Amino acid sequence: MNLFNRSILPLFAVFAFFGVFWAGCADIPNDPEAAQPVESISIMVKQKDAPFSTILKVHPYDSATITATVAPEKYQDDISFEWIYTNDNKDSLLVRAKQYSFLPSKLATNIPNKLIAADKEGNKQTYEFTIVINTPPVLSDSTIPASGDTLYGSPESAFLFEWYSIDVDIDNGDSLFHILEIDDKAYDVGTLLQVKQSGFNAGEHKFRVIVRDLYGDSDTLAYKNFHVIDTLGAK
Template sequence: MEKKETHSLRMTPAGMRKGFRIACGAVFVVVALALLGCLDLPDAPNESQYVERVDVFLFQEGNQDSTLLKIRPNDSAVIKASVYPRQFKNSLTFRWLFCIGDSTTIIGDSLTYTIPSSPKIHDIPNALEVTDGVGNTIRKDFKVSVNMAPTLYTKTIPADGDTLYGNVHTSILFKWLSYDTDSFDENKLEHTLVIDGVEYPVGRLEEIMQSGFGEGEHTFQIMVKDSFGDADTLPVYRFYMLDTLGGSL
């Protein structure tokens, strides 16, 4: 009987390398097919904001209002958008909006918006929308206040240079008048009466009685301030007390 030779199967190094290449090729085909399938899907807008933050700043007569968005109505002003990161600002779309109730009107579409002098309510934006190239939008709501500084009439009691008669026991009437064209500041003006260099906050009062004036020259001054901190101040006025009673009651 013829004896058959048997051989055990052994993987040579060359065979192992060939098998590894075949396996890698199969994996590559699967991954490539998966990627091709993904390419058929439309790209969704990036969920993270392209613009991280947007702020607005107001400029009037070249000066930036760093604390309040407040303008004087007789002068035009420029409101400017600032976006972060800054390098993307040239590839963004800006929409300045005037919103009231459910109504929204686009009144500007650039990085800056000019508020005209003596503006109407619909000339002043109160929201800004910034949109990037893939449709992400970030919105900034704000309020611009139109404010006129308060004004003091120059006519006062006593008048500048008046001579009054009495002594330290005589009550003297100090009276003045201020006004503000802003309706939101109506009856909210705060006054300070300065007598002989001493300040007396008197709130919304526009007259006060004061005694204790000896014979000779005295000074007084009126200051007024509105709710935004804008103020008006009269110059220092002088009056003269002439004691005709000899210091008696």
């Protein structure tokens, strides 16, 4: 059963094989003896109890599992897989199996970046991919104002809001983006770590900060409360 053609296909998060299709009109029935094609092969990864995802991103400190899924599912057992680490055009076979587990914090040579899929007739297709190893950003609990602070001013007073975020991936080209929420109103402040904001009436207020990196990993501070006393109105 020839499941693959020999054309070169573009790389996507879902890597597709296209087999032999019968020409003609859609209303002409297929030959019952004709081999049906494998429509797609998906490369997916997961960590812990999360579901498998075609977003090939993992955190460095938990074991990850990569898998290949065939559609239609009935062809799953007809396809064999080789997970390979390749560097400088040199291939190292990691395992022959549908799935492969690895620890991202270990040597890069243990992390696959190539899949070779083959049918029972020996037809093969090769796909190269990259698994992104990303550490989520972290927000410090230290902020200005701190939770419980009292601020003195008027609605025209510009109060300082300051926070601190860290990400060990920054040196590898990652970037952090922040959202400041004040009294349930969100302000996209980008890469800033401090802003000044006015317009606060006397009374209780709250704020929090959310940080996200380029890969969508995030951290969120718990709400912090602060009290504003209107010194102008008190005169």
